Amino acid sequence: MIFVAIAVALVGIPALIILALRQWGQQDARTETRLHQSQTHTASYDVPAGQDPAPLRTALNHASFSTVLGHGDAGRSLIVECDEADRARVRNILEQELPRHAIPVHFQDESV
Incomplete structure (x- = not known):
């Protein structure tokens, strides 16, 4: 049982970090696109x-x-x-x- 919890933590925590960084990168890309538009x-x-x-x-x-x-x-x-x-x-x-x-x-x- 403890091994399952450790395995979930070892896989789950890095996956959450990767998803958070991906979201941050996408948000930064949207901001950059918006600021380079001529109407902004x-x-x-x-x-x-x-x-x-x-x-x-x-x-x-x-x-x-x-x-x-x-x-x-x-x-x-x-x-x-x-x-x-x-x-x-x-x-x-x-x-x-x-x-x-x-x-x-x-x-x-x-x-x-």
Whole structure:
């Protein structure tokens, strides 16, 4: 009886982990597809060389913004789903997370 429980645990737990990772990957793919559609309002920010984009994405995700990483003119870019009215809020969040020398934040569609 105990061997059956161990066998179920050895097979069941990895299967649950695989299913959870699969769901997460599918959700990330749907978000990426949505953010690359032309009708989706986005702001794209070129992440400075040497800057880890993970804290930027985390801060934006905590503020309920969807993000994906892309490739911009200067390397990696952070694509943020946001309406025109939310761009100032996104800019503020990025500026709070970036080192002082990387400020001010300019989006790809803005002139510097």
